[in-house]
Amino acid sequence: MTADAPPELVQLLTPEGERVEHPDYDIDLTPEEVRSLYRDLVLVRRIDLEAVALQRHGELGIWASLLGQEAAQIGSGRALTDDDMAFPTYREHGVAWCRDVDPVKLLGLFRGVNHGGWDPAEHNFHLYTIVIGSQTLHAVGYAMGIQRDGGDGATIVYFGDGASSQGDVNESFVWASVFNAPIVFFCQNNQWAISEPIEKQSRIPLYRRANGFGFPGVRVDGNDVFACLAVTRQALKNAREGQGPTLIEAFTYRMGAHTTTDDPTRYRVASELEAWKLKDPIERVKAYLFKNELADQEFFDAVDAEAEKLGADLRRRCVEMPDPTPMAMFEHVYSSEHRQLDEERTAYAGYLEGFES
Amino acid sequence: MRREFKLPDVGEGLTEAEIVRWLVKPGDTVKVHQEFVEIETAKSIVALPMPWDGVVAELMADEGQTVDVGVAIIAIDTGEGGADAAPSESGADAAPSERIAALADDMVPRPPAEGAVEPGAHGSPAPKEERQAVLVGYGVKTGAAKRRPRKASTPAPAASPSSAPSPQTAVPATPASTTGSPSARPQAAPSGAGAASGGTAEPGAVPSAARLAVLAKPPVRKLAKDLGVDLTTVKGTGPHGSITRDDLRAASEAPPEAAPAVQAADQPREERIPVKGVRKMTAQAMVASAFTAPHVTEFLQVDVTETMEAVKRLKAMPDFQDVKVSPLLLVAKAVLTAARRYPMINSAWTGEEIVVKHYVNLGIAAATPRGLIVPNIKDAHTRSLPDLAKALNQLAETARSGRTQPAEMAGGTFTITNVGVFGVDTGTPIINPGESAILAFGLVREMPWVVDGELAVRKVTTLALSFDHRLIDGELGSLFLRDVGAMLEDPLRMLAWS
Numbered sequence: 001m002t003a004d005a006p007p008e009l010v011q012l013l014t015p016e017g018e019r020v021e022h023p024d025y026d027i028d029l030t031p032e033e034v035r036s037l038y039r040d041l042v043l044v045r046r047i048d049l050e051a052v053a054l055q056r057h058g059e060l061g062i063w064a065s066l067l068g069q070e071a072a073q074i075g076s077g078r079a080l081t082d083d084d085m086a087f088p089t090y091r092e093h094g095v096a097w098c099r100d101v102d103p104v105k106l107l108g109l110f111r112g113v114n115h116g117g118w119d120p121a122e123h124n125f126h127l128y129t130i131v132i133g134s135q136t137l138h139a140v141g142y143a144m145g146i147q148r149d150g151g152d153g154a155t156i157v158y159f160g161d162g163a164s165s166q167g168d169v170n171e172s173f174v175w176a177s178v179f180n181a182p183i184v185f186f187c188q189n190n191q192w193a194i195s196e197p198i199e200k201q202s203r204i205p206l207y208r209r210a211n212g213f214g215f216p217g218v219r220v221d222g223n224d225v226f227a228c229l230a231v232t233r234q235a236l237k238n239a240r241e242g243q244g245p246t247l248i249e250a251f252t253y254r255m256g257a258h259t260t261t262d263d264p265t266r267y268r269v270a271s272e273l274e275a276w277k278l279k280d281p282i283e284r285v286k287a288y289l290f291k292n293e294l295a296d297q298e299f300f301d302a303v304d305a306e307a308e309k310l311g312a313d314l315r316r317r318c319v320e321m322p323d324p325t326p327m328a329m330f331e332h333v334y335s336s337e338h339r340q341l342d343e344e345r346t347a348y349a350g351y352l353e354g355f356e357s
Numbered sequence: 358m359r360r361e362f363k364l365p366d367v368g369e370g371l372t373e374a375e376i377v378r379w380l381v382k383p384g385d386t387v388k389v390h391q392e393f394v395e396i397e398t399a400k401s402i403v404a405l406p407m408p409w410d411g412v413v414a415e416l417m418a419d420e421g422q423t424v425d426v427g428v429a430i431i432a433i434d435t436g437e438g439g440a441d442a443a444p445s446e447s448g449a450d451a452a453p454s455e456r457i458a459a460l461a462d463d464m465v466p467r468p469p470a471e472g473a474v475e476p477g478a479h480g481s482p483a484p485k486e487e488r489q490a491v492l493v494g495y496g497v498k499t500g501a502a503k504r505r506p507r508k509a510s511t512p513a514p515a516a517s518p519s520s521a522p523s524p525q526t527a528v529p530a531t532p533a534s535t536t537g538s539p540s541a542r543p544q545a546a547p548s549g550a551g552a553a554s555g556g557t558a559e560p561g562a563v564p565s566a567a568r569l570a571v572l573a574k575p576p577v578r579k580l581a582k583d584l585g586v587d588l589t590t591v592k593g594t595g596p597h598g599s600i601t602r603d604d605l606r607a608a609s610e611a612p613p614e615a616a617p618a619v620q621a622a623d624q625p626r627e628e629r630i631p632v633k634g635v636r637k638m639t640a641q642a643m644v645a646s647a648f649t650a651p652h653v654t655e656f657l658q659v660d661v662t663e664t665m666e667a668v669k670r671l672k673a674m675p676d677f678q679d680v681k682v683s684p685l686l687l688v689a690k691a692v693l694t695a696a697r698r699y700p701m702i703n704s705a706w707t708g709e710e711i712v713v714k715h716y717v718n719l720g721i722a723a724a725t726p727r728g729l730i731v732p733n734i735k736d737a738h739t740r741s742l743p744d745l746a747k748a749l750n751q752l753a754e755t756a757r758s759g760r761t762q763p764a765e766m767a768g769g770t771f772t773i774t775n776v777g778v779f780g781v782d783t784g785t786p787i788i789n790p791g792e793s794a795i796l797a798f799g800l801v802r803e804m805p806w807v808v809d810g811e812l813a814v815r816k817v818t819t820l821a822l823s824f825d826h827r828l829i830d831g832e833l834g835s836l837f838l839r840d841v842g843a844m845l846e847d848p849l850r851m852l853a854w855s
């Protein structure tokens with residue numbers, strides 16, 4: 001397990017909170033922007049932990065935690081413009097936050113009250129995708145659509161290290177490459193695909209796979225929000241300017257369990273987690289703000305208080321979500337009505353009728 | 358206002374959990390996110406966080422008790438009269454932040470307290486008795502789920518004929534009352550549309566229908582299978598006459614028909630111990646190893662007087678001040694050194710390939726209160742001697758206290774078993790599955806020994822090396838064993854060869 005950052009990693013902020021230079025990437029952020037990134041990081045971590053708690057309360061069936069991956073998601077998510085379209089997996093709560101999706105809407109799917117609670121068109125944020133890797137195909141198709149419509153935006157698609165082994169993902173690389181589609185492949189290499197370590201997925205660093213498909217790949221410190229922002233911005237810009245796809249490998253770590261259903265102590269050693277805790281994505285921004293006197297204690301307290309409020313609000317609104325009627329499941333499967341759907345609906349209504357109330 | 362917290366399904370489809378430890382007691386003030394109880398599911402130990410602020414009114418379950426999901430376990434007096442006990446919204450109270458931070462740890466559940474894993478397959482889960490350990494997936498829902506009764510006559514909803522549920526799938530409220538209907542499947546969820554009408558129903562399959570009509574939860578069914586008990590012969594005492602674990606245990610322990618009462622009333626002549634947990638895993642691993650890998654064992658008597666002297670001198674060195682130095686340390690070092698010279702010893706047979714490992718995860722067999730476990734020291738070959746000593750100590754301590762995590766037992770490449778601690782000279786050790794050799798280190802005792810043509814009293818031990826003859830021939834095994842012996846005879850060789 002290579003917990004140590006490899007040399008080819010793009011990093012602009014060290015785990016100790018030191019700004020460092022990189023020959024190819026740089027970023028110029030105002031203190032206000034840095035504070036805003038910090039706030040994003042803290043709030044999404046809070047949303048995530050509240051959801052874990054809600055699962056432990058029996059209010060959610062399951063939850064996939066983003067703990068440890070906040071910087072990868074906020075950095076890339078904040079690089080998006082309104083015109084860009086994002087395709088998430090099931091763990092992109094931080095990206096959802098950047099796309100202005102109300103956090104409570106993320107909970108519906110995991111509470112079993114809807115199939116994804118937001119309008120993808122409204123937020124330019126597709127619904128969560130559980131089928132590993134399939135969203136890369138949807139995303140490439142979408143990007144090719146933008147290309148054909150002469151649109152302004154680019155597309156970004158999120159997937160994991162494990163997904164990189166899927167046929168869908170590799171096919172999408174081929175299509176994106178040969179059609180020069182305006183897309184950014186954003187792979188969060190969190191070192192684990194449930195219990196399978198990255199060594200079981202690849203013998204070379206994942207970002208280098210892009211070469212074989214004919215487009216550039218870059219590995220970025222996925223726990224460095226500055227670097228993730230800078231690298232993703234550049235890749236999106238390239239895509240919009242007709243330079244085709246980029247694969248970004250955000251080198252990060254899943255600090256929690258795969259989902260609330262999983263017990264990672266069965267397959268990984270505690271020392272690995274301890275090593276990654278030292279690279280925490282939030283601590284380094286806090287250290288940077290503090291050291292450079294870009295924020296005072298009052299600011300940090302205010303963010304914490306905001307997180308507190310957000311948490312309480314989320315807990316309350318989660319349990320207030322209405323249960324859908326059984327018939328609601330027929331509503332959003334097809335975009336238009338057809339006879340078979342109608343038959344199924346009628347049959348099911350009849351079946352429900354058969355019960356005493 | 359009194360609010361009750363119901364035991365949640367913290368996994369996917371878990372049906373019950375055991376209350377391991379209460380972290381609060383009646384009268385305690387509790388806060389949102391404060392962990393208040395540890396429960397053990399089939400998967401792991403999980404601490405549950407409080408959803409409300411308030412005062413503990415009542416603990417509704419005892420430690421050690423197994424509770425069904427959905428049953429209230431604690432009552433909290435949330436103070437305010439209103440219905441919604443929304444927790445502190447002010448944000449002025451900073452404490453919740455700390456408690457939520459603890460939740461981050463909760464994402465990494467504690468290892469199961471008991472019922473560990475034998476090493477072997479990568480992260481092989483530890484089956485805990487009859488419970489099924491699944492990492493991810495959809496388990497079974499309790500039969501206790503509320504189900505509305507069907508109306509007296511259940512007209513098949515008239516849609517297209519193919520989509521009409523067959524009448525037999527209409528499940529009565531209490532399946533226990535079903536006696537005849539061969540295709541009545543207690544769990545068959547009536548599927549409305551497009552269900553294969555007749556696909557699954559086996560007409561005339563009366564005997565199996567009888568079995569299906571028996572009420573027992575899936576974990577109980579599994580236990581029955583494990584115990585070899587025919588469920589149809591067991592009388593159930595659970596809800597609706599369902600069969601419980603206790604029923605099964607009673608049935609499986611019941612003396613066979615005509616057991617005469619000749620035994621002394623106070624002292625049973627036989628005892629039946631269910632095979633489970635570590636014992637079961639050990640048995641499986643040993644059978645798997647002994648009957649797949651052709652074992653060869655070789656022995657070597659070694660004069661370890663110098664090694665014992667070296668141990669004494671190491672103890673006096675500042676680098677070893679806070680660790681326990683034992684002869685095992687030098688045996689481990691000798692093994693690591695020899696494994697570098699003969700990498701094939703440290704390899705695995707997959708069937709089509711031999712995987713030679715250029716790293717050593719050195720397993721040390723440990724007798725613990727839970728039974729035999731073999732945790733390993735990861736990348737032991739990279740460690741300095743003081744480091745190795747520390748790792749050995751730590752591993753032993755963790756094992757003794759029963760806190761060894763499954764991952765610490767996975768991925769071993771070579772094992773040492775220190776049978777000398779039991780006061781015996783040697784044995785024929787069985788290879789840990791997935792590895793190719795194992796070394797037994799016997800008792801070190803004073804023995805008459807010939808040194809330079811003279812009889813002398815020396816400290817002598819016996820080494821035994823078992824290896825898998827599919828990939829290691831006698832020559833290689835002997836070379837390895839001879840070298841380990843030579844290094845223990847003259848520890849300076851460890852330096853020379855490393």
Ligand SMILES: Cc1ncc(C[n+]2csc(CCOP(=O)(O)OP(=O)(O)O)c2C)c(N)n1
Nearest residue numbers: 091130131132160161162163190192193194
């Ligand atoms: C096509 C498909 N195969 C298997 C699964 C089961 N599954 C769910 S998550 C997962 C691992 C994914 O790992 P990775 O791509 O690294 O993403 P991460 O969960 O680490 O974010 C698997 C195999 C699935 N959902 N879809």
Ligand SMILES: [Mg+2]
Nearest residue numbers: 160161192193
């Ligand atoms: Mg992953």
